Amino acid sequence: MSTDQRPLRVAVFCDVYLPGFRAGGPPVSISRIIEQETQADVRVITRDRDAEQTQPYPIAAIRDWTPYGRAQVAYLRPGARDWPWAIRQMRDWQPDLLYFNSLQSPWFSLLPHLLHRVRLLPASQVLLAPRGETSQGARQLKGLKKKLARPLIKQLINHPLTWHASSDREEAEIRNWWGGPTKESHHMLVASDPPPVPASQPSQPPYRQTTRIVFASRIDRMKGLLELVQALQTIEIHIDLHVYGVIRDEKYWRECNEAAQSLPANVAFHYFGEYSPTKVTSIMSDADLFALPTHGENFGHVIAEALSVGCPTVIPDTTLWSPLVSACGFLIESDEDILNALNQVANLSAKERSSLRERCWLAYRDFYREAAQNQSLFSTTVESPRVTT
16 A cells, blocks of 8 residues: 555654653653644554663553554563564554654664664654754763764764754754754754643632742753752742652752752742652642753743743743743843742732733743644655755
8 A cells, every 4th residue: 555545654763652751851742743643653662661660661562562642652671672573563564754752862763773774674754853962951961972972873864864853943953963064865844842732721829928939840950950949049038949850860869959958948948759741730830930940951841831821930041932931931041030030929919920820821822822733743754854944
């Protein structure tokens, strides 16, 4: 049967997929892309367990396909033992497009790239999403190792492909990572990930004398929790800092705790542990302010979740959401900017807080309406591979 007579076949490769959540935004991004691809037949090849976990998901079948949403998912055990099966499955199925959701993942980007180069993984098109790995902040973490690996990765992906950048900023980061003009056979597709649906109305937490700030993200050096805690060392108003997230860097978490022990008596620090994506709406709805002094975001789903319920947001001017937040939230460059944002929110009356939340919600709703009109990522790649938006 020709591709004109059947749905587009897309094989998606990623380190972590649903029901996993400890990897942060990428599983959410990928699942939302798949759910909007109503005209495509999608199969996902991923690990059989969440990030940094030793036990597989209860639903993970061995060498079989598990339905999850609109996709069929192959949950592979650690190591190479299930890859011969996966290769046979792909050769029998004959996908039209391979979608790699990492630039650096050994098992779910570099290996399948190599298999495609030696013609063991068939497909006429390749779509590559670096998921923030080319940002300056990400490149600085384990910088020497990544610098040494870059020439090898460039050689491996030295074949026709389309880059998926989530924003114009990420497109520039990709070109900077490449270190000069990209190859003529490399094309750029700039398309934002599907954002969460806005709430039917802005949330309205109870007016409190103590301002509740929420940090909700994975806990590592990229996300900036330490900078947030350090900024609160000199604040004079009463603050409750609620921290949610997977601890991905134990040394960094110890540094955050040590800084928290030096906070003044008017600042309370609470850690509530890991959270699942289903809890984000309620967390943001009850917060007076969401603060994320991140060093880099590919998309920033948690920022979108906050804005979708009208929660005012504090972020640097380095994300996809910065233009929107500039109209209804607070952009920061320094600890002083964080303090100014917190003091401004704390000094708002109940009516003024409600008005600010409505502005955030309306701005996000308008963004969502425009973003919802975007066409299929997969079809655009296959039908118009030379897209330079």
